[in-house]
Amino acid sequence: MVSEYEIKKQICDIGKRIYDRGMVAANDGNISVKISDNEFLCTPTGVSKGFMTPDYICKVDANGKVIQANAGFKPSSEIKMHMRVYKERPDVQSVVHAHPMYGTAFAIAGIPLTQPIMPEAVIALGCVPIAEYGTPSTEEIPDAVSKYLQHYDAVLLENHGALAYSDSLLSAYHKMESLEFYAQLLFLSRQLGGPKELSKAQVERLYEIRRQFGLKGKHPADVCPNVKAGLPSCHNCGGNCSCSSSAAADGDLVAEITRKVMEQLNK
Numbered sequence: 001m002v003s004e005y006e007i008k009k010q011i012c013d014i015g016k017r018i019y020d021r022g023m024v025a026a027n028d029g030n031i032s033v034k035i036s037d038n039e040f041l042c043t044p045t046g047v048s049k050g051f052m053t054p055d056y057i058c059k060v061d062a063n064g065k066v067i068q069a070n071a072g073f074k075p076s077s078e079i080k081m082h083m084r085v086y087k088e089r090p091d092v093q094s095v096v097h098a099h100p101m102y103g104t105a106f107a108i109a110g111i112p113l114t115q116p117i118m119p120e121a122v123i124a125l126g127c128v129p130i131a132e133y134g135t136p137s138t139e140e141i142p143d144a145v146s147k148y149l150q151h152y153d154a155v156l157l158e159n160h161g162a163l164a165y166s167d168s169l170l171s172a173y174h175k176m177e178s179l180e181f182y183a184q185l186l187f188l189s190r191q192l193g194g195p196k197e198l199s200k201a202q203v204e205r206l207y208e209i210r211r212q213f214g215l216k217g218k219h220p221a222d223v224c225p226n227v228k229a230g231l232p233s234c235h236n237c238g239g240n241c242s243c244s245s246s247a248a249a250d251g252d253l254v255a256e257i258t259r260k261v262m263e264q265l266n267k
């Protein structure tokens with residue numbers, strides 16, 4: 001079991017990485033880690049995330065209320081956004097918010113990252129939607145992000161930045177890094193005359209690989225089989241939908257019954 005102090009050190013390491021990689025400027029960005037159902041460690045507000053030491057890190061409850069913070073430190077102003085992710089995605093153990101240059105440029109231009117241009121981005125992220133603009137620190141951002149939480153592990157925040165979340169701190173950070181790399185490649189290939197996109201069949205093969213790997217999290221590859229069968233999505237299976245065969249079979253049955261009813265009506 002990793003000690004709380006060790007997790008605080010890991011948060012500082014990731015803070016340094018996002019700062020050193022230019023994914024944040026000045027005091028931007030925030031990071032949190034869930035340590036129990038009602039305890040979360042988070043970065044403090046208004047400090048450079050590249051120069052933190054473990055004593056900077058605050059502890060809050062599931063409502064974002066302070067459990068422990070050293071003198072001079074208050075939890076991130078975006079703690080409500082983090083808490084909404086944990087509330088609506090029980091599988092998530094860590095949330096990373098940053099303003100990576102290319103991802104944020106797409107968020108400002110209002111262009112979601114949807115073009116399938118390289119296998120790694122397709123497998124890791126699928127696509128990255130844009131959550132509608134909200135005023136930082138208010139409930140507007142959590143409300144805007146909420147709509148996408150059950151379908152994606154990373155979102156752009158309109159005119160603001162990016163948010164990634166996963167089952168570990170390192171994995172949440174990696175999603176942020178993948179998002180930025182994808183955005184950068186998309187930007188550059190657009191300068192070179194536009195990307196040559198992967199075909200639908202190529203994308204579907206990559207999705208199949210993702211499913212075979214049993215990768216956790218939410219991803220377009222994991223669209224509930226109910227949807228494929230024309231039924232409402234359950235979207236609650238964490239991507240490893242155990243209802244796959246029965247839902248698909250049910251869908252086939254419904255389609256068959258509908259066809260027969262239509263045949264009778266048309267007679």
Ligand code: 13P
Binds near residue numbers: 044045075076
């Ligand atoms: P905090 O320093 O309060 O976490 O805010 C930084 C930020 O990036 C707000 O969007």
